[in-house]
Amino acid sequence: MYIEDVAEWPTQAQLRLLRAHLPYSLPVLRRLQVAAGAFDGINPAGTTGNGTSSYAHVLFAYDSNERPSGVDGDHVPFAAAFLEPHKAPETAAWIYASDQDQALPPVRAEDLYAADNDRPDNWVVDRGAELVAAWSPERRARCRRLVLALLRRTRAIAQALAPVLAAQLPARFGIPSNAAAFVRNVKVNIHDGIRYVLLHPGPPEADADRTAVALSYYDAYDKWLFRFEDVPVLSHPEDTEYETGLPDKEDGQGQPSLVWDSVRTRDDAALVISRTAIPRTEETLLSVPSVALREKSTAPGKEGTLQAWAFVGVDGSLWTLHTEPAYRGRGLAKTLAARMFRQYCGVFDAIVDDGKANNESSGEGDGWCAADVSASNRQSQGVCKRLGAKRTWATAWIVVTYDSLGDDE
Ligand SMILES: CC(C)(COP(=O)(O)OP(=O)(O)OC[C@H]1O[C@@H](n2cnc3c(N)ncnc32)[C@H](O)[C@@H]1OP(=O)(O)O)[C@@H](O)C(=O)NCCC(=O)NCCS
Numbered sequence: 001m002y003i004e005d006v007a008e009w010p011t012q013a014q015l016r017l018l019r020a021h022l023p024y025s026l027p028v029l030r031r032l033q034v035a036a037g038a039f040d041g042i043n044p045a046g047t048t049g050n051g052t053s054s055y056a057h058v059l060f061a062y063d064s065n066e067r068p069s070g071v072d073g074d075h076v077p078f079a080a081a082f083l084e085p086h087k088a089p090e091t092a093a094w095i096y097a098s099d100q101d102q103a104l105p106p107v108r109a110e111d112l113y114a115a116d117n118d119r120p121d122n123w124v125v126d127r128g129a130e131l132v133a134a135w136s137p138e139r140r141a142r143c144r145r146l147v148l149a150l151l152r153r154t155r156a157i158a159q160a161l162a163p164v165l166a167a168q169l170p171a172r173f174g175i176p177s178n179a180a181a182f183v184r185n186v187k188v189n190i191h192d193g194i195r196y197v198l199l200h201p202g203p204p205e206a207d208a209d210r211t212a213v214a215l216s217y218y219d220a221y222d223k224w225l226f227r228f229e230d231v232p233v234l235s236h237p238e239d240t241e242y243e244t245g246l247p248d249k250e251d252g253q254g255q256p257s258l259v260w261d262s263v264r265t266r267d268d269a270a271l272v273i274s275r276t277a278i279p280r281t282e283e284t285l286l287s288v289p290s291v292a293l294r295e296k297s298t299a300p301g302k303e304g305t306l307q308a309w310a311f312v313g314v315d316g317s318l319w320t321l322h323t324e325p326a327y328r329g330r331g332l333a334k335t336l337a338a339r340m341f342r343q344y345c346g347v348f349d350a351i352v353d354d355g356k357a358n359n360e361s362s363g364e365g366d367g368w369c370a371a372d373v374s375a376s377n378r379q380s381q382g383v384c385k386r387l388g389a390k391r392t393w394a395t396a397w398i399v400v401t402y403d404s405l406g407d408d409e
Helices: 012-019 026-035 137-168 176-184 192-199 266-274 332-354 378-386
Strands: 002-007 057-062 078-083 093-097 185-191 215-227 241-243 257-261 290-294 306-312 317-323 368-373 390-401
Touching (some): 002 137, 012 057, 026 078, 137 176, 368 378
Parallel strands (some): 093 185
Antiparallel strands (some): 078 093, 215 390, 306 317
């Protein structure tokens, strides 16, 4: 096995390798494109460099003794991670393994999408076992070996970084409980089949490493994939207002029209944070692109309050789609999400072709957009279906306990 450990930004070869595995590699590819500068200058603060930090690592583990050459080595199995340990309790790592690419041989056409739009209401959330059921014991063992190597390297990086963070970010990592958690575990976004494989070693004759990873937290979502060309045009970039269909405000229950805007002030970010249970920081929310609808100002010098919003998350997915109750059922969420996908899908493409600083939008880029939606969230599923998305594999947020990872091979 060969491990490539690059500080802060991905290489072009790494980005191209991941792009060869679309759509399966989408979350890690997008996270690395954001690290490479996809959001520079287009976030509300207009800042650059927020997608990465001096603490970040790009890790690739290849199933070979050296970095594969050839056509970017896309025939060699690998696992890839972007690691930002200091982001805890936000997601600190994203992991992709090429074995989760369902288009790899043996190809079955029906495997491109592991699921479709018409599953029943009692859809199973925990789908890890189902997702890897067709994998050979050798494929499971290889995938485990590569991902375990990344997680063990992550542990080594966190342990080396702990005293640095305690000195440089004392308000967070100087606190004993935070410092202890930092060297004890890591929050990772991972394909749900890979989570299952990490928890369940295969037969000993196929998999010598008997490590069974321990998790202190597990939360599963369905990955919904959108194609740019399927997303309907529900508003136009030149539109400045959205007609809600509500009557003139007499009772405080909403306005007939709202103004297109973004989440751009500290008050905006505080409102968003107050409406979600997912840990999000003001700093992160203001560093990513967003689309929002705001009430018109009712007094000079006073901004109207946001009533609906959506973000392009640091992994390119639709983040925190929300409509305030007074405005629900009036098409705000679908119009917001469609506008956001059409506006920002193209910002990722240039990062692969032209390098880190080039941020010119080419319209639709590679055309892939995504949302992670809880299997129990019927409203959000409704929004995704309405925008032409397909429900595909399951993804999980897990908190991995470092002690359970065993030692390097
Ligand atoms: C999910 C949410 C954003 C929808 O907002 P909204 O503005 O009311 O949604 P829209 O009016 O744009 O509805 C879009 C589609 O979703 C579906 N939908 C909306 N509400 C629904 C409900 N209660 N049940 C089933 N489907 C629903 C409909 O299919 C609708 O399409 P249609 O108008 O063409 O029929 C809103 O309910 C909300 O903020 N919920 C709480 C936060 C949340 O769950 N966010 C998502 C996190 S991933």
